[in-house]
Amino acid sequence: MSVGTVYNWFPDKESIAEALALRYWSELADVLAEVAESAEAGTLADPVGAGLDALASGFRARPGFLALWFGGLRTERLRDATRPYRDEVAASVERSLAAVYPATSPRAQATAARMLVLLGDGILREAFRLDRDGDATVLAEGAHALRAYVASRLGELS
Numbered sequence: 001m002s003v004g005t006v007y008n009w010f011p012d013k014e015s016i017a018e019a020l021a022l023r024y025w026s027e028l029a030d031v032l033a034e035v036a037e038s039a040e041a042g043t044l045a046d047p048v049g050a051g052l053d054a055l056a057s058g059f060r061a062r063p064g065f066l067a068l069w070f071g072g073l074r075t076e077r078l079r080d081a082t083r084p085y086r087d088e089v090a091a092s093v094e095r096s097l098a099a100v101y102p103a104t105s106p107r108a109q110a111t112a113a114r115m116l117v118l119l120g121d122g123i124l125r126e127a128f129r130l131d132r133d134g135d136a137t138v139l140a141e142g143a144h145a146l147r148a149y150v151a152s153r154l155g156e157l158s
Contacts, residue, residue: 025085
């Protein structure tokens with residue numbers, strides 16, 4: 001496909017990046033929704049580890065996403081455009097926590113979910129900066145840190 005043909009559909013490079021980012025984030029939101037469904041079904045022993053593993057697998061399967069999201073094309077406009085899908089990711093994390101920690105308050109679950117998304121983003125960013133397959137040590141230690149955070153806020157898993 002020629003460059004001219006691409007620009008018939010997209011006015012500029014940022015619009016192309018936005019379309020790709022929206023597609024990738026939609027797919028990743030679906031992946032986290034599946035994790036939440038497993039938690040709600042009672043078939044998930046470790047929602048924190050499962051969520052981080054699911055996203056790491058999603059990143060491995062989408063090298064274009066890694067180049068786009070962690071490369072130089074991520075702008076404020078791109079972050080704003082993808083916010084609804086990233087909010088879906090956070091909602092799925094919150095659903096997982098609600099299913100596994102039903103005795104905690106919805107506010108505590110929402111706060112923990114937001115922090116997991118923020119902290120998880122940093123862990124994933126560093127893991128995939130170090131190794132295109134995701135540095136195993138960073139992912140394992142990151143999951144441990146996230147579990148410790150959740151346990152300190154919502155309690156230990158039974």
